[in-house]
Amino acid sequence: MIPSRQHTQIGSLSLCSPIMPASGTFDPLSSLPPFDLEQLGAVVLKSITLHPQWGNAPPRLAETPSGLVNSIGIPNRGLTHFVTEVLPRYTQRWSHLVVSVAGYSPEEYGLLTKTLSRNPAVIAIELNLSCPNLSYHVIPAHDPVLLKESIHAARETTAKPLWAKLALGVPSLGKMATVAETAGADACTVINTISAMAIDQSTGTPLLGGGTGGLSGPAIKPIALAAVFEVAQHSTLPIIGVGGIMTLQDILDFLYAGASAVQIGTASFYDPLTMAHLIQDLESYLGSVQCTVADLVGRTQKRPQTGPVERT
Ligand SMILES: Cc1cc2nc3c(=O)[nH]c(=O)nc-3n(C[C@H](O)[C@H](O)[C@H](O)COP(=O)(O)O)c2cc1C
Secondary structure, eight states: OOOOTTOEEETTEEESOSEEEOTTSOOTTTSOOSSOGGGSSOEEOOOBOSSOBOOOOSOOEEEETTEEEEOOOOOBOHHHHIIIIIHHHHHTTOSOEEEEEOOSSHHHHHHHHHHHTTSTTEEEEEEEOOOTTSOOSSOGGGOHHHHHHHHHHHHTTOOSOEEEEOOSOSSOHHHHHHHHHHHTOSEEEEOOOEEEOOEETTTTEESBTTBSEEEESGGGHHHHHHHHHHHHHHOOSOEEEESSOOSHHHHHHHHHHTOSEEEEOTHHHHOTTHHHHHHHHHHHHHHHHTOOHHHHTTOOOOOOOOOOOOOO
């Protein structure tokens, strides 16, 4: 078999394409999938929690000129309902699922991972350690000790690949990636949304029910790109790049910066066929330059430091 140019490797996992949905932004069961999802590297599902929760007060979404601010807060009916009622509807149709879990303690990450990893269609578990919209005392990805303990607790319960989804807002994202690596993560997903807000001028109050929310979309792409580049310089973990990806050029930028795969979020709200188009665009590009995804990963190196320009 001739290996496809789009194949990519995330640790022990071989994916047919580097392109996949970002958690919480694409639910193929909520409407008819507009394309064949087997083309995707994986189908990444919305985060779930151990116990049922309502999510944040509405309104939950505000449009900005270059993206979205959301304060959804992971409404869901909890692990037991997910495993008995929801997951089977996905596994009937797809066998390359990545489930995303958000815990309120290391123990919860362990319990969620243990239960979900029993399902053979679950090829990896993404640990959402970075949601800005939950009532955490501290976001796990912001505290090296909590980050380590949360990943470690999950690692102890499963041999399945664990992807640690990290967050900005720390002095060194590179250092947090090395913490994730030491704790047993197999890859890191970089980045989640960035804390942001919108104001309703008619009332002077925050537009979102949760007060603040998380910014996504094209506005965050250069920030996410820098984050991927930083992690690639500090850690040997495979990186899944996410943040503002809309076009083929964006994907190439992320691969060059060091990502081995990418997730598409807000772009699917603009056009649900975005991922299908991007898979085609990437295939045409790789054919035209006769290379594979692996050839492009990490091509960008730091510019050599030049000395101060001598003035005459
Ligand atoms: C409406 C919405 C819901 C989201 N829900 C989740 C979620 O459940 N779990 C998670 O890890 N990230 C969630 N995210 C963050 C995305 O997965 C992604 O990290 C972020 O949106 C940046 O990518 P983008 O700019 O391509 O959208 C959500 C984002 C949006 C816009």
